Amino acid sequence: MLNQKQIRQCLDVMAEMFPDAKGELEHSNPFELVIAVLLSAQCTDKLVNKVTADLFQKYKTPEDYLSVELSELENDIRSIGLYRSKAKNIQKLCQMLLDEYNGEVPSSKEDLVKLAGVGRKTANVVASIAFNEPSIAVDTHVERVSKRLGICKWKDSVLEVENTLMRKVPRDEWSVTHHRMIFFGRYHCKARNPQCPECPLLELCREGKKRMKKLA
């Protein structure tokens, strides 16, 4: 397990590697962001952007999403995986916004997680990006990177990973750290073919050293 100083080192190296890491889901308001993040489950953000380019032209408000048949909305997001449950959740979410939040996206995480199709990870992303609330959303990348480096334990749940990161990382760095860990995981510490040989963090990475030994 990494100590505080080593974790600090990880954050600094990631900051150097990805100085302007930020969310890559295209949106122009909180409502579009919620839809985009909901769609991004088990799917690349690149594909989400391709779909939302047309989607956001056609649907501007919660009422717009509710004005069409479910099958039509399914069709509009078909190229994204899990499209049936996502389409259903979008309509349910829109109805909830109209019924309980005056048609506006709520800004608190407690309210966000109540929305259909919005779990803890999505709520954290929306709260962080749209409402500037410090958060560390733990997605597959953040979880994998944290566990490989040894910032947390292998069997930790995503909630435990989130709590550990919030304890070890200064609050005012939560949001940037979240984005940098995602970039680090997406482009360098990749799930399939991690770039261990050329990794500046190899010396303090438990999993990295294990992989190098196996490679030799």
Next chain:
DNA sequence: CTCCCGATAT
């Protein structure tokens, strides 16, 4: 825990 599920990289 399983299921949802198409696109993409390897």
Next chain:
DNA sequence: ATATCAGGAG
């Protein structure tokens, strides 16, 4: 061919 992709609900 198959693992993986900014997960969440039942």
